[in-house]
Amino acid sequence: MNETALSEKQLRQLEREEADSKTILGFWVYLMTDCLLFASLFATFAVLHNNTFGGPGAAELFSLSFVLAETLLLLTSSFTVGLAILLARQGRQRAVIFWLCLTFVLGAAFLGLELSEFHKLAQEGNSWRRSGFLSAFFTLVGTHGLHITAGLIWMAVMIKRVSVRGLGSVSLKRLTMLSLFWHFLDIVWIFIFTIVYLFGAVL
Amino acid sequence: MPIFASLLGKLNFHALPHDTVTKGGAAMVVLSGIAVIGLLTYTKRWKWLWREWLTTVDPKKIGVMYIIVALVMLLRGLADAVLMRAQQATSVGAHHGVISDNTFQQVFSAHGTIMIFFVGMGLLFGLINLIVPLQIGARDVAFPTLNATSFWLFASGMALINLSLVIGEFSAAGWLAYPPLSELAYSPGVGVDYWIWALQIAGIGSLIAGINFLVTIIRMRAPGMSLMRMPMFVWSVLGTMALVIFAFPILTATLTMLALDRTLGMHFFTATSGGNPMMYVNLIWAWGHPEVYILVLPAFGVYSEVVATFSRKRLFGYRSMVWAIWAIVFLSFTVWLHHFFTMGAGADVNAFFGIMTMLIAVPTGVKIFNWLFTMYRGRINFASPMIWFLGFVFLFTMGGAAGVLMAVPPADFQVHNSLFLVAHFHTMIISGVVFGYLAGITYWFPKFFGFKLNERLGKLAAKCWIVGFILAFGPLYILGLMGATRRLDHYDASLGWQQLFIVAAVGVAIICVGVGFQILQLVVSIWQRKKTVDTTGDPWNGRTLEWSTRSPVPVYNFAIIPKVVGRDAFWAAKHSPKTQLKPSDYKDIRLPKNNPLGIIIGGLAFGMGFGIIWHIWWLSAVCLLGIIYAIIDRSTNDDTEYTIKADNIAKLEARPLIQEQLA
Numbered sequence: 001m002n003e004t005a006l007s008e009k010q011l012r013q014l015e016r017e018e019a020d021s022k023t024i025l026g027f028w029v030y031l032m033t034d035c036l037l038f039a040s041l042f043a044t045f046a047v048l049h050n051n052t053f054g055g056p057g058a059a060e061l062f063s064l065s066f067v068l069a070e071t072l073l074l075l076t077s078s079f080t081v082g083l084a085i086l087l088a089r090q091g092r093q094r095a096v097i098f099w100l101c102l103t104f105v106l107g108a109a110f111l112g113l114e115l116s117e118f119h120k121l122a123q124e125g126n127s128w129r130r131s132g133f134l135s136a137f138f139t140l141v142g143t144h145g146l147h148i149t150a151g152l153i154w155m156a157v158m159i160k161r162v163s164v165r166g167l168g169s170v171s172l173k174r175l176t177m178l179s180l181f182w183h184f185l186d187i188v189w190i191f192i193f194t195i196v197y198l199f200g201a202v203l
Numbered sequence: 204m205p206i207f208a209s210l211l212g213k214l215n216f217h218a219l220p221h222d223t224v225t226k227g228g229a230a231m232v233v234l235s236g237i238a239v240i241g242l243l244t245y246t247k248r249w250k251w252l253w254r255e256w257l258t259t260v261d262p263k264k265i266g267v268m269y270i271i272v273a274l275v276m277l278l279r280g281l282a283d284a285v286l287m288r289a290q291q292a293t294s295v296g297a298h299h300g301v302i303s304d305n306t307f308q309q310v311f312s313a314h315g316t317i318m319i320f321f322v323g324m325g326l327l328f329g330l331i332n333l334i335v336p337l338q339i340g341a342r343d344v345a346f347p348t349l350n351a352t353s354f355w356l357f358a359s360g361m362a363l364i365n366l367s368l369v370i371g372e373f374s375a376a377g378w379l380a381y382p383p384l385s386e387l388a389y390s391p392g393v394g395v396d397y398w399i400w401a402l403q404i405a406g407i408g409s410l411i412a413g414i415n416f417l418v419t420i421i422r423m424r425a426p427g428m429s430l431m432r433m434p435m436f437v438w439s440v441l442g443t444m445a446l447v448i449f450a451f452p453i454l455t456a457t458l459t460m461l462a463l464d465r466t467l468g469m470h471f472f473t474a475t476s477g478g479n480p481m482m483y484v485n486l487i488w489a490w491g492h493p494e495v496y497i498l499v500l501p502a503f504g505v506y507s508e509v510v511a512t513f514s515r516k517r518l519f520g521y522r523s524m525v526w527a528i529w530a531i532v533f534l535s536f537t538v539w540l541h542h543f544f545t546m547g548a549g550a551d552v553n554a555f556f557g558i559m560t561m562l563i564a565v566p567t568g569v570k571i572f573n574w575l576f577t578m579y580r581g582r583i584n585f586a587s588p589m590i591w592f593l594g595f596v597f598l599f600t601m602g603g604a605a606g607v608l609m610a611v612p613p614a615d616f617q618v619h620n621s622l623f624l625v626a627h628f629h630t631m632i633i634s635g636v637v638f639g640y641l642a643g644i645t646y647w648f649p650k651f652f653g654f655k656l657n658e659r660l661g662k663l664a665a666k667c668w669i670v671g672f673i674l675a676f677g678p679l680y681i682l683g684l685m686g687a688t689r690r691l692d693h694y695d696a697s698l699g700w701q702q703l704f705i706v707a708a709v710g711v712a713i714i715c716v717g718v719g720f721q722i723l724q725l726v727v728s729i730w731q732r733k734k735t736v737d738t739t740g741d742p743w744n745g746r747t748l749e750w751s752t753r754s755p756v757p758v759y760n761f762a763i764i765p766k767v768v769g770r771d772a773f774w775a776a777k778h779s780p781k782t783q784l785k786p787s788d789y790k791d792i793r794l795p796k797n798n799p800l801g802i803i804i805g806g807l808a809f810g811m812g813f814g815i816i817w818h819i820w821w822l823s824a825v826c827l828l829g830i831i832y833a834i835i836d837r838s839t840n841d842d843t844e845y846t847i848k849a850d851n852i853a854k855l856e857a858r859p860l861i862q863e864q865l866a
Binding site for chain 2: 021022023025026029030032033034036037039040041043044047048051052053128129130131132133135136138139153157161170174
């Protein structure tokens with residue numbers, strides 16, 4: 001291909017796409033490192049999950065219906081953020097803002113439930129100081145919660161950006177990464193749901 | 204007073220140093236800080252420093268800053284080593300040496316931590332920043348501002364570890380701070396917290412840099428540079444970055460858990476309440492063993508470049524070199540348990556990790572033989588990088604043999620935690636890592652400063668290091684077999700160890716002479732720079748793309764991005780017919796603007812770490828909010844690049860250039 005044949009505008013476009021592919025690849029790699037961070041915490045939880053030091057174990061502490069509510073909230077929010085991305089590609093600014101706001105509300109509700117669970121456990125004397133098992137539980141689930149918090153802050157920033165600047169290429173790229181991040185947190189939650197809560201109730 | 208106390212957390216006047224050695228160290232830190240500030244104010248260089256260096260996103264300048272920090276920290280680590288040798292040479296029988304046992308513990312903990320995290324990692328990322336974009340024919344890295352942030356996180360970790368000399372104390376729990384010793388119950392001071400947060404902050408910087416350079420190498424190679432045409436240094440960096448990406452999240456998680464134990468009263472690794480200290484040892488080595496390959500692989504890459512250039516031959520066994528790198532990358536995750544065969548994991552587990560450990564010697568051996576075959580029938584120029592290489596090949600092979608010996612679990616039981624082990628890993632790290640990066644600095648210095656370093660002094664320095672090393676660590680192998688354990692601050696006279704410890708101290712003194720020669724080399728080289736100025740851009744008759752551009756390298760690296768047609772791209776271009784460039788061949792170049800995000804985040808991370816260490820919670824919260832605000836603020840700025848016009852580039856490139864042959 002002869003580069004001079006391209007117009008200035010096309011060149012900019014080409015550069016932009018190339019840069020985007022770098023950013024998206026970089027973000028995927030970041031998600032992998034985050035995955036390893038969670039893997040370390042899961043491994044730790046697996047080692048410590050029986051170290052209750054005479055305190056209560058998973059079966060006594062957790063209510064599956066409560067966790068199911070949390071899970072449904074988060075899964076729904078993954079769906080709504082997906083809708084937002086689809087609409088963003090069609091350039092429908094107001095619809096994007098609506099679905100992002102809804103995602104934000106669902107995410108915040110999830111976080112609220114999680115914090116209320118933490119609060120209840122601490123009130124009953126089963127805080128992270130109680131045993132190795134509870135330290136591992138609070139850290140694993142809390143790290144996911146921190147990620148959700150970061151995601152919510154990011155989402156708020158994106159809602160503002162989209163409403164002020166519209167859906168340019170930079171906004172689209174960042175929305176794509178935000179949704180990747182959100183889906184990733186969803187997948188991590190599925191593992192938490194299975195390994196911490198379901199196994200905890202059954203085993 | 205209560206308000207004052209809550210504002211300052213655990214911090215009070217008792218935190219200032221008490222004993223002589225620490226006072227001396229603190230004075231050094233404070234005085235050198237004052238000297239630097241004074242010099243900058245006197246020469247009115249503050250604005251220049253801020254504009255040209257502190258806010259830069261140019262990987263060349265970031266690389267230079269990494270290396271400066273690492274070399275200063277090398278001097279600090281060396282001072283610790285001198286103290287340890289002096290202590291062990293004199294603290295025998297009725298004599299109790301030069302420092303107290305508590306100080307001695309802080310000194311060996313600081314020595315290991317500094318040498319690995321702030322010397323090894325600093326030299327590593329410094330050289331990567333300098334060389335990788337040039338060798339792949341790129342103008343920049345994938346994420347320039349993130350790259351600056353990585354550096355400033357590294358620098359703020361470094362600042363924390365040095366601050367521990369002045370305010371408070373440093374960890375006395377060894378360079379990896381094994382619990383339960385490193386738990387609050389047994390280390391109630393702030394030392395371990397300094398250790399945790401210095402490493403955590405610097406480690407996150409390394410992780411980000413790992414992502415950055417992986418993407419850079421995968422996405423930004425010049426047209427025609429397929430993977431199998433990449434220079435061997437770039438291959439080794441790619442392997443290293445893969446290791447960083449896989450290993451450093453484990454470190455982040457592990458340090459976080461230790462911090463939670465100490466700060467929030469959790470029970471991950473405590474001896475009671477259901478904690479499991481051995482899990483820490485497993486986790487930290489699941490990061491720690493890959494870490495030693497993170498340190499050494501780029502050094503292998505440097506040796507590959509050096510040997511090929513100074514033997515005037517193409518590298519022998521390119522493909523096998525690449526496979527060896529990836530075999531090492533993979534195997535390095537399967538050997539961590541050999542650091543604690545004595546844990547009692549059972550014969551089968553120990554046998555597995557023993558065999559894997561022996562296996563990893565095979566790809567390393569492949570590399571050694573490839574370097575030797577590259578030299579075979581080459582026209583070898585014994586320049587100073589080559590002297591470092593020869594010292595490395597000899598010492599590294601010996602040290603490696605000692606390593607294979609220790610891979611046998613029953614043999615390891617005999618020498619576990621002994622000076623034999625200390626001698627082994629110093630052989631690997633000093634000859635592998637330190638010699639490699641020093642060779643690399645000598646080799647690439649003219650590319651970035653436009654003149655060569657003094658060869659005579661360089662060779663003298665290398666020879667002093669090699670001889671000093673043999674004298675310093677040879678005795679430790681023997682002492683280890685005689686039963687001397689590591690981290691020994693005093694021993695009985697009847698053991699008869701003192702002569703050997705004195706020989707080791709003499710060895711360190713010779714290494715210090717070598718370092719003296721290096722400082723002299725730098726001074727003399729700058730003084731006489733007109734004599735060794737590099738007008739060609741290619742002072743060593745190099746083979747790879749970095750030698751095709753001018754020295755010192757212009758800000759845009761390449762006026763025209765080279766097209767690559769084979770391995771050793773520049774060597775091929777030098778030996779093919781020249782084509783003349785017209786001014787119209789130049790195009791506008793877009794480069795990222797300098798910005799202060801990196802230094803802001805680094806500074807705030809420092810404040811956050813300091814706040815957590817001393818339980819000054821408001822400070823940590825303010826700094827964390829500051830970091831979030833800085834990132835959000837940056838994200839609203841879409842105008843991050845500037846353009847250098849084509850006719851400006853034509854003017855800048857007016858001098859005839861060898862690079863034209865590549866276009």
